[in-house]
Amino acid sequence: MxxxxxxxxxxxxxxxxxxxxxxxxxxxxxxxxxxxxxxxxxxxxxxxxxxxxxxxxxxxxxxxxxxxxxxxxxxxxxxxxxxxxxxxxxxxxxxxxxxxxxxxxxxxxxxxxxxxxxxxxxxxxxxxxxxxxxxxxxxxxxxxxxxxxxxxxxxxxxxxxxxxxxxxxxxxxxxxxxxxxxxxxxxxDLQITKRAAAITPESRFTMNLSPYVKMMGPLSVRHAEKYPHMVYIPQGDDTLELMMWGKEPENVRRSGTLPNHLEHPLYQSNRMRYFVDTTTWMDYLAQQDFSFGTRIHGNIAALSARTPAVVLAHDARTLELALYHDIPHRMVPELDASVDAADLYEWADFDGFNRxxxxxxxxxxxxxxxxxxxxxxxxxxxxxxxxxxxxxTPFPRPVETLMTNDPVARLEAIERVALLRDVAGPDAWRARFTPHHAVPHHVAPGAPTLAPTIASRAVRRVRSAVEPTLRTAAARVLRATGRR
Structure with a gap:
């Protein structure tokens, strides 16, 4: 062997x-x-x-x-x-x-x-x-x-x-x-045929994007509004952090158009899926009408699942593979702001790829x-x-955002939070408090005013250390859920 x-x-x-x-x-x-x-x-x-x-x-x-x-x-x-x-x-x-x-x-x-x-x-x-x-x-x-x-x-x-x-x-x-x-x-045997007559607001299709391609942010917002069943499939580690833990990248602009923050419409509507296995990824793509975007392997995964895909070629590495395999592609510098999934789907011809x-x-x-x-x-x-x-093989489900209404995905999120507290909860909070006078002290009998004074001072220090973080986190959650 x-x-x-x-x-x-x-x-x-x-x-x-x-x-x-x-x-x-x-x-x-x-x-x-x-x-x-x-x-x-x-x-x-x-x-x-x-x-x-x-x-x-x-x-x-x-x-x-x-x-x-x-x-x-x-x-x-x-x-x-x-x-x-x-x-x-x-x-x-x-x-x-x-x-x-x-x-x-x-x-x-x-x-x-x-x-x-x-x-x-x-x-x-x-x-x-x-x-x-x-x-x-x-x-x-x-x-x-x-x-x-x-x-x-x-x-x-x-x-x-x-x-x-x-x-x-x-x-x-x-x-x-x-x-x-x-x-x-x-x-x-891999051949691509269009299963849908056209892409409409009722169509189910996926988008992928590279965050450093400027046009993809506005495009994601516009498509999120126009196509209520479109799902974004990210591939970067930072987006997985955002989806699992609500952790936004440093210096993120929450007013920005990229789907890298909690207030983006794709996050809010739970139309993001992150796959950690190609089997579940391709099974999901096989049920979609179309895939498009700047991620070469995101679109190749769709083609491997026999789903039509169009590559938005933004650099030599994406263009090189699109040319070799004759994958339908459009050059990003040649696209205008109105580029639309429906037009890309109608334009795409897979005869060259199949041959x-x-x-x-x-x-x-x-x-x-x-x-x-x-x-x-x-x-x-x-x-x-x-x-x-x-x-x-019992692979894990795709990761959804924290805004999910799916009962299984929500249970997974709850279990994830419970695991986080078990691993780092109490000790992490206690580590944020350092007494002013960090030496052992004893409260003498008959001195009832001393302990409350020390306790109140400790409470004030805990509050000053923790409350800004709590206020920020609470505000973020309220914004994300629409409750103030």
Whole structure:
């Protein structure tokens, strides 16, 4: 039996409650953006042929503190290290890339990288190739050389990345353009058709957004008012905090149009859902008429669930995948303020996507075989028990906002608050009070006026420490519930 170590936040079958999922790794076990689960879970399924054991590395191979003992264990216990990546050639990922390189260089087993891409970011639509320093460029070169020392080729997500690696000296003999593994879960059978005749105010569809794309705030408010059944599906860790705990980001503007505060109409009407597992996420999307927005993997999740989706391409990383897979997309700089879901749906044509799917799957399958990886789309290697097992796994429900009227979701919120008090309640409040004279004192018998004086002074100090917080919290709750 082969054993594969897979770079991912968690095993797709592992049930992790959202409260815990948020606190793991750096700001979520998925690494700040739950969209990372979409392509890592897909890769897990693709390589899970009968008889193979696929193990998640929980991102340990790129965390600080890697030891020789860890690398030796990987080399001894596994037959292959498969590394799905996204837009990894960026400044903020250089530390991870260096640590991954150290691990790869210490291995003797095959290593395969799938779906790595350019950085994206502001201005990248005009300049798609990463603008890195000499040191960062050397880090990328060292990483790619290490991968190629352990594999036939490196799999990149699109033409921008292929062009970038060519500038570093890695030609077509080193690079295969394979797109994103998220869209290969079901092979060439994945086809998209429009189920609804049109998007109307009665339609049920979803929106996703990147908070740094300015037009998405006003768009979210306008759509919240026009389409009462539209639901926003966030992917960032800060929004999960807001939904579970009511914790707004620092310096948030409550009058702002982004759905990142308690008074936003999407929060108030409980039309936000956060998924911590791709199975529940895709099951939900499969029941929707449409998905649109700036999150590439949010829309790819919809397409994987056979739901029509349109990408609003705002940078090179989103555009690169939209172009490769022929996903209907519109360029954000070319959109005006009146852009509307109904118009996007009517405009979208999925014939190109459907035609490209077969060729893309064949190209991806050839890449895997070239690099010595068995996969479920090969003849005789299908694994129908995989989906049956996923369907039987009791994943947590999607997180709703604190404004929910759903009885189960409300009970979950109540249990969450009770857990919070059990963990940090009394001690946290007591820690806010420090007596003026912090030494032991004794009240002499027959001195009845002393204790009340000390007690009243203590009460005043507790009130001065706690009441501003209580008043702020109470006011926020009153605003959020509409009661003053």
């Amino acid at each position: 082969s054993r594969i170590l897979l770079r991912s936040g968690k095993d797709p079958f592992e049930v992790v409650p959202p409260e815990l999922a948020l606190e793991l790794y750096p700001r979520g076990l998925w690494g700040r953006n739950v969209g990372n689960l979409v392509f890592t879970d897909a890769m897990h399924k693709i390589v899970s042929v009968p008889g193979a054991e696929v193990v998640s590395n929980s991102f340990l191979s790129e965390r600080p503190g890697i030891t020789r003992e860890y690398v030796a264990r990987v080399d001894e216990e596994f037959d292959h290290f498969v590394i799905p990546l996204a837009n990894a050639f960026r400044t903020s990922f250089m530390g991870n890339l260096r640590r991954l390189t150290q691990v790869i260089e210490g291995l003797s087993i095959p290593v395969t990288v799938v779906g790595v891409g350019v950085a994206g970011g502001v201005g990248s639509l005009d300049r798609p190739l990463p603008q890195l320093t000499d040191r960062e460029t050397a880090t990328v070169q060292r990483f790619v050389r290490a991968v190629l020392d352990h594999s036939a080729t490196i799999g990149v997500r699109g033409e921008f990345t292929r062009e970038y690696l060519a500038t570093l000296g890695f030609g077509d003999e080193h690079v295969d353009v394979v797109g994103c593994p998220s869209l290969y879960r079901d092979g060439a 490209a799917q077969r060729a893309n799957v064949d190209r991806f399958s050839a890449f895997l075989v070239k690099n010595g990886i068995e996969h479920i789309h090969e003849p005789g290697k299908a694994n129908p028990e995989y989906d049956e097992r996923l369907a039987a």
